[in-house]
Amino acid sequence: MELAVDLKRSLSNECTSLSLSALVWQDVLAQAMTGELVAAMNFTALSEICDHPAEVADALEHAQNEKGHAAAFAAEGRKIGVEVPSNVEAKHWKRIREAFQRRITERDFIGCLIVQEIMLESFAVASYARVGKVAAGSLGKTFASIAAEEEEHIGHAMAILRAERALDAQRFDDKLYRLHLEVMTILAEMLARDCSRGHCEVCHDSCVKPSLSEICLTTAELRGASLQQYLKTLDMLGLPGEVTLVWVTQLPV
């Protein structure tokens, strides 16, 4: 009797049944893990241009945290019986790394923070939080807790960025806009409904986007939540809302 009840529950809750959708989860985890490894690489690179030992330590600690997140995603994959691949050379992620690396070459500490903490983390926080809501058990908890940790990162960076903007808002906003065109365009392409530039080189087979409904997610939801988080983060920095709205509406779909 108890087994029958459990079976019923399981059937009625198909969206959270991990085994039925393990391959979808594998791709979701692969994207998340790749993002975390890219973040770890970014923070390691950032540590090389920091002027103060405290900043160096901070960047390296962040890099370590991001590696920890990647390991946590890999572990969650194993729990549902899949190996989670990663590919920091995948085309979109590579372009993002290259954009970040250009800021490193310019020794542009603020530019690096904008790319990593405002743009990439906005997407991470929002999309992990959405995934955390639909994933069952420890998988959901892992996504939710990493989303919360990443949000703390943003909070830390915000103080630095606000202080920088207070020095020269026009210069800061112009820089942010240039980085927006470079980086947010890539992120928007990644979360577009269709992969117009071909396979993303992270999903194990065909694109995972059409299959997201199997785990009660949609590309539209992930993109919407991510852009909303990005806009709210820019609001918190003090950028004019009517200007950032124009930026976002002009991104590729």
Added chain:
Amino acid sequence: MGDSVASVDSPGRTTDVDFALVGHQESWRAAADVLGVLRGPERTPLPDDEIRDILPWIPPRAVCHVDVGSIAGAKARGLYIDSFISPDRLEADYIRENIARVRAAAACAIRAGAKIVSLGGFSSILIEGNFDQLPERHETVFTTGNTLTVGFIVQGIEKMCALEGRDLRRSTLLIVGATGDVGSGCARCLAPLVRRVLLSARNVDRLRRLAAELEADGVEVEVATPLQQFSAQADIVICAASLASPSLLLGRIAPDAIVCDAGYPKNLSPNAEIPGARVFFGGLGQITGGLRFTPDFHGVLNRHPFPDVVQGCLLEGMALALERRFEPFSQGRGFITQERVDEIEAIAARHGIRLAPLYNADGPLWPAQATIGSALGSRESASISSTDFTG
């Protein structure tokens, strides 16, 4: 898109403003047009399904700057803030989400330093009676703008009666949505001028209280929730109900009734079978001292047959800003009186804000009005449709 629009260097940058207008788009078409302007003409327009995906995620924020002029020479600067309430989420099921959006839009207005904020019709219904739910206000005051809306509805009825040769004093007036702030305001202003008043609303207790108030002044009043229950046919009708979509079927009214649809979204169903009725959209005013907005939405959203037409509720904040009277002129529910209407109408008139030419879904009600509208449209000012600024 050119850097001139996207860049924060643009003149559209938020600075302290005199007034802010809070609204939302009532249809997906209107929402698509707003996003289309923001996206720029050189980009492929967003497909409708993408717009439906994107819009619900946009946090409330300023969309454009608004500059309004007065015929007396005064000028005021403002912002239009869209709460980005989705056109398909106007029902009661979404009330908490929508209140949160209006609150967030109000917070944008406060942050922008607006001295007075006018809430569009639907937004003020959400907050009506709950102004304490708005963010801490510092030096920003809020008005629902309903007093001027009532003024323009009443003026529209009077104008229609005059043009149609009707005697208002011999009329039976039906108000649908009679217990709302606008409906009850119309009742107070028009009841002394007509023979009999029929009041309809969902809340029976409020209906009875309003009826008792009017009866105490010697007005003949009948109340009902279903329109079929009234014993008499109305020959003047005001539709001021809060409906998520145009779904009102009026049913038993006089065949040649004058019907003012003052709802936002519009109340009257396209299937309402009232072929002989003279329907007009009420509560709208027109700015004659100049209206400009940045970015330029001119011609994109203007679905009115006349330029510079805006909902009365939003015009109230603009009129008060031109008058430099930054006060919460309309707040709460049930406080609109003829004296307050007279006062706001006088302020609006001083600055050239007057009743909009009458029209309905088929266009202007009189060709002469269209000519007047065209002449006004030749002025060097960008026009804004009420759909930019409503809700």
